[in-house]
Amino acid sequence: MLSAIGVTSIDELFDEIPDELRAAPLEGIGPGLSEMEIDRLMQEKARQDGQPICFIGAGAYDHHVPAAVWQIATRGEFYTAYTPYQAEASQGTLQLLYEYQTMMAELMAMEVSNASLYDGASALAEAVLMAVRANRKSKSKRILVPRSLHPAYRATVHTLVRNQGIELVELPFDAATGQTDLAILEAHAGEDFAALVIPQPNFFGVLEPVDEMADFARKNGLLSIAVVNPLAMAVLVPPGEWGAEGVDIACGDGQPLGAPLSSGGPYFGFLCCRQKYVRQMPGRLIGRTVDLDGKEGFTLTLQAREQHIRRSKATSNICTNQGLMVTAATIHMALLGAEGLAQTAAACHTNLDRLVEKLTNLGEIEPRFSGPVFHETVLKLPMEVPGVLRTLAAHNILGGYDLQQDYPELENCLLVCATETRTGEDLDKYATSLQRVLASRRQGACATMVRFDP
């Protein structure tokens, strides 16, 4: 090949690189490993992290994923294809994405869905940017955001929108119910905001008064943005039906639909909206059309919204999205159907009920909020949470999420979740261990940082 090119060494091919810039060998990396060696290394790392029994939710949920989902999603033709720029050579991915858009719009009861964004938090940021662009009635760049929204979502949105001068205004929650305080919301009536964010359930697992909130937005010229758990929408009223006319934009994280926990990603963000806002949407859209013979086919459409065509005037800079996760989610939804999703959601909910019963039966623990919850809830412990969690971890139980780190006002509050994959045995184990922890901590034993020994 070198002689065909007309050079005598590979080095010659790099002769346009100025000498003084040439890199020294990359010593820090070490010799390449064979597949067998890296296999061993990764096995070792996986073993180190153990397989604790997990009662943390907080935005990522341990659901059963049918074996078929990933066996198909990792088929080379899905796994190693690029973004479907050549539509004719990508009908598999394109049709699947069109099916996904249909399913997601159905689940949300919305008119249109895009083909994914990065994750739930960044999808919300895109929704906020979109709302600011789309809201013709408002000149404001201010957004009403409940404090009950996932703190990491609030932080992410802040990072992603502040450079465009957008401001997030916090809506407090009612200390008793855990729901957004409607009285305070109402007090904002008449002020100029671009949008209102409505989480369902909120970070505490509490169900928000979504009808009232959506109606408030509509009446006051704000666009409404729902942020929801998609699995919950199998049993809860979907955003498209909130209030009198539904919300304008719905988004969230698709993780509960087939994505393994995987340390937080890859998941995928979904985004739905009213048809009339479709040209303001970020991300890819797949449309059904026909070929030269009039045969049905699928293609990327409305690309003029996107950076590769519109460049600095695009609706977003997003290019690569989370296609493979959407592939999995689509297969997942097809396998479970509406019925299966609803059953799963109900099973999670029931499991949480059981757990709460077991834990409150210990006598010293109480639900913190009175609002109705779905699938996740806040418990008030009789002592500081971090120490309890550490000791539970030493028993290989991840007991939940310490809320006080984000909400100083929620002293000794623990956010717990029990998905359908937690067994009765798991719940018992949690209750028994917690009982022991409470007892021993009452006796003043002191918790130290435990190193889990797998």
Next chain:
Amino acid sequence: MLSAIGVTSIDELFDEIPDELRAAPLEGIGPGLSEMEIDRLMQEKARQDGQPICFIGAGAYDHHVPAAVWQIATRGEFYTAYTPYQAEASQGTLQLLYEYQTMMAELMAMEVSNASLYDGASALAEAVLMAVRANRKSKSKRILVPRSLHPAYRATVHTLVRNQGIELVELPFDAATGQTDLAILEAHAGEDFAALVIPQPNFFGVLEPVDEMADFARKNGLLSIAVVNPLAMAVLVPPGEWGAEGVDIACGDGQPLGAPLSSGGPYFGFLCCRQKYVRQMPGRLIGRTVDLDGKEGFTLTLQAREQHIRRSKATSNICTNQGLMVTAATIHMALLGAEGLAQTAAACHTNLDRLVEKLTNLGEIEPRFSGPVFHETVLKLPMEVPGVLRTLAAHNILGGYDLQQDYPELENCLLVCATETRTGEDLDKYATSLQRVLASRRQGACATMVRFDP
């Protein structure tokens, strides 16, 4: 559908079954589990069996299998296809099998390979039956079988051939070298036998004098049947080159070519032979041919040897074989190539050398045989093997195979193996644990049945 059929209930479809034969409900089975439930159950069972460090070989070897092998072999199109009866709709499987036949013939240096039999032991039985049919020079149904051949292979052959009046005559091994005793073999010269079986390596890991044995067979009118480890053939002289003219039939177990240990199966048996015996072969054969347009294609051929055509006159009753395992083996061989297989074989051999050195350095342990070995060897311990193995198992080490159970004459003898997947650390752990076991057992500690606690 019922009304289309013209019945009113499913029960009616079973009305030809006499009443008195109708089964009561199958109470013993229990309610069906969801995928999530069976998932938990199997996880639990898998956990129970742990992941010990394994130094057992004895016919099944823990090799690294490239990740690509099974990701491709389990693609639905390979995994869920039937035997390629409709050739035009099975070119994937058929071409792969043709490639497999080529690779296997190359590895064995033989003229023809079939498309697989069940496993190595039953393949040998088929080879014996084939030899009896094919050997026109001999009227005998007696077969010479070295005692150094895998005991389970001898037992399997016995089961499968004895009803046809075939008799296995044992050839003893030399107590010093562990090789088949050539003097005793020579003493059989002139007697009528149908075939001689030649293992390489033999059950002890010892290399047999294959040239002499093959030549003995040829000179005395016996067909020669090689039973080999296919990975070993990447570095050892292959059966097609033994003696002056190579062997007549070569067979063995394909497990080292991509099959996980999996409790003993599925593996696959391979069988190669001289072209002139091809019509006596059991099992499927794939041939290259052309289609109506003269285009290359592949199809099952010489089916007249098989039960579905020839019925009671078939060369064997085999129908379903081990196709999927052959699929994996073919991909495995393509990925490793001759060079990769040879490197793997050498790495195993070197690992064994290191292990033997470490163990003999303990002072009380010696190699039992003086013959050259490949990749597996027999050690003599200063005490009874079963107790030692039990204690090692409690340390999560499977220390080898107790030879005395099959060879009473090999007192305190242990068959050990260390494949390329055992690390230096693994070897050290074995040596250290064994040292402790030896020391404590010298002090008379008594071994009890340990239940491994994962």
Next chain:
Amino acid sequence: MLIFQHSRPGRRAQAQAPKEKASLDGIPEHLRRRSKPRLPEVSELQAVRHYTKLSQKNFSIDTQFYPLGSCTMKYNPRACNSLAALPGLLNRHPLAPESHSQGFLSAMHELQEILKEVTGMAAVSLSPMAGAQGEFAGVAMIRAYHDARGDTGRTEILVPDAAHGTNPATAVMCGYQAREIPTLANGDVDLEALEQALGPQTAGIMLTNPSTLGVFERHIATIAKMVHEAGGLLYYDGANLNAILGRVRPGDMGFDVIHMNLHKTFSTPHGGGGPGAGPVGVSERLAPYLPVPLVAFDGHDYRFLTEKERPETIGRLSAFAGNAGILLRAYVYAKMLGTEGMRRVADFSTLNANYLMKRLVEAGFTAAYPERRATHEFILTLKKEAKELGVSAMDFAKRLLDYDLHAPTTYFPLLVPECFLIEPTETEAKEALDAFVEAMVKIREEAEREPETVKGAPWKLPVRRLDDVRAARELDLKWEPAG
């Protein structure tokens, strides 16, 4: 293009060989390989691409309706594959001690129990590696039984003319002669002929019920009585149990021994030809002869029983314990079915077969046994089409492929002319059955209008009809480099 044609000297998949230095110390020169085998030398990408593309040339259950009679091409649940491949199970050495085997052995023991329950037999051995090996084990046990009683004059195994080829072949492998029993026009065994065939030379009979004619043998009780009275034993070829699970049990029908194809009824994958698993079940009197190993449970621990504990065994059939990984898949499947699911298999496989038969008959095709219920499968005879239109069952079969439907089993059983043995299985939806009927009707129309379209089929597959005669005459069984 063959993988060998992608090969270039020195090319290789870098990551796929151990990196450590290794040598062949101690191995004498004359035993070392002198020339490298001509295996392909390709990159990992080339191998992956080659075999991925090859796979796409296959029909399979995962891609096509596959109504191959007697082969039971039903859906293979994906979980069976992934759960059998859990590391603790996948990496278990066959000779691992019981301390490290309780998980695996407990699954095997429970599978034995489940198979006893569904077949109504007294004991089960899981070791046969496919149906044919199960048959071998079964007939070998029949022989062992007679031998143990000193009843050595029995030299014949009776086999209906419709039987699967493995049955007579097995009889011969066990040292018996196979004697054919004819079938009546209604699909039942000819009892008179049976009567005449029975005698002191009869070791036993091999039957399958439902038979390979797709009908239930109604006189099975009578047959059992007749054979037993003649001193013979009854062998049940349980390759396809779909139609009877939870409905009728071979043990209750009077059979002494049975094999089951777990790769059919219990939905383990066929893998383009295998592996399978062919456990055998027996009545009390044959139990001592079961092939080893068996799995026993003493209330605490599970363990293998081998030749030592089972001195009368016919012996072992494989080096270890059979196709364990396949048995695990069947176990997972059986557990997912449970009692109700077993019955559903029978109900839906029978429903689908009867529906498809009815629709085909209504569409003008000829059922071989029109008076009979279909079981899990049924037979169409295309002799009318062959005669009137000049297109054979083979032509229909090849043309079906163009319609993206796998062909049914053709020309088996041999006694039915131009036959299609059709088994839709319980996992197919009604629409798949309807699509099949529609394709059959269209092909018949094509045969009337443009017969060459049918006779020249397939047209849309990777190759057109292949020259089998040339394949057998000019044997080309392996690739050789040109020149």
Next chain:
Amino acid sequence: MLIFQHSRPGRRAQAQAPKEKASLDGIPEHLRRRSKPRLPEVSELQAVRHYTKLSQKNFSIDTQFYPLGSCTMKYNPRACNSLAALPGLLNRHPLAPESHSQGFLSAMHELQEILKEVTGMAAVSLSPMAGAQGEFAGVAMIRAYHDARGDTGRTEILVPDAAHGTNPATAVMCGYQAREIPTLANGDVDLEALEQALGPQTAGIMLTNPSTLGVFERHIATIAKMVHEAGGLLYYDGANLNAILGRVRPGDMGFDVIHMNLHKTFSTPHGGGGPGAGPVGVSERLAPYLPVPLVAFDGHDYRFLTEKERPETIGRLSAFAGNAGILLRAYVYAKMLGTEGMRRVADFSTLNANYLMKRLVEAGFTAAYPERRATHEFILTLKKEAKELGVSAMDFAKRLLDYDLHAPTTYFPLLVPECFLIEPTETEAKEALDAFVEAMVKIREEAEREPETVKGAPWKLPVRRLDDVRAARELDLKWEPAG
């Protein structure tokens, strides 16, 4: 056929829902869903068959040569997938405590170190979820840097006209104006135009080197000097590092911040559009602003650093720690490469591109920068063919599909007319490159002889050329049941 068209009321995949009784106790009626979403109701077989068959309609690296410039479609080692999916890693909750995270965190930490080494930057954050988000993070850090110094008058980001669309779009998302800088006919940046554009309003410049024109910007040192002197910072779009790994490092070229597309250079799968991972690396002065979380190691334990420990951070970009599973794949890949492998990537990607360019030029095609070395990619301009034969780059692209080859990137960069941006990648064999040349030559012959064959292409794919105009005009973005 859409999955919805397989759906029948009440049908379902039995095994795929929890069996236990569950209720929605405590959830008020008015919050409960009233009508079921119209998701498909299909059996597991139907879903598996449908999506398996759909997958077969895709081109992919595993099945085709895919020389899509700038997209780096190289082989994704299969081990990366299976090792990232080991249970301990796959099931790790993102908020698991450090006690249960040392395995994962240690891999992430080492990946940070590896990326520092290959880019020559002082610190790395792994959190951006794709290239564009990495760009966002990078430009946001540039902004944070200026802001922290009170240097708030900088409103412009300079971007070469050949830049990827994400660059100007990113600048705008960060509140900047994007200003274009022209490229010279030789592919280098127009230094005079740059000089004119620079000023106190300049926040920075976004470059990629090798540029998306497939050439190495030779005056990078000068550019760095100019921009720095104007008070601006240099952003390196490291989407494609293939050509420079181990050869030259962005840090050494004077860049202040870089993002890398691990789904390109580090071979994580593209999955039909993602997910990716776009870590950012920075020089010392931008380090305080890196997005969180970061992974720190204190000699004993690994742990996450968040807003608390990193008060000057631009913040977080996702709810958790980015596309962790993709990062694990990249880690596995990097470890398999090692020092030598990194260099091999540069060598072979460059060799393949130069070979392919040379052969195409010899075959009569026109390179856009014929005097220049190709890097990992190069540009062909088909304007001569368009003019003389009337077939566009798009026609060539579509016709290539019929030859079972994926098309190169077309019409990007926009400044080259009728362009093909061709990136063969380092994992393709010479024969694949030769096959591409051969197909291009044949297509040109077809264009001469029978242009309709080329203009009407593709012919052999699941669909022919699609009507994009109609797709945009008659928007059909989701399926609705007929009626």
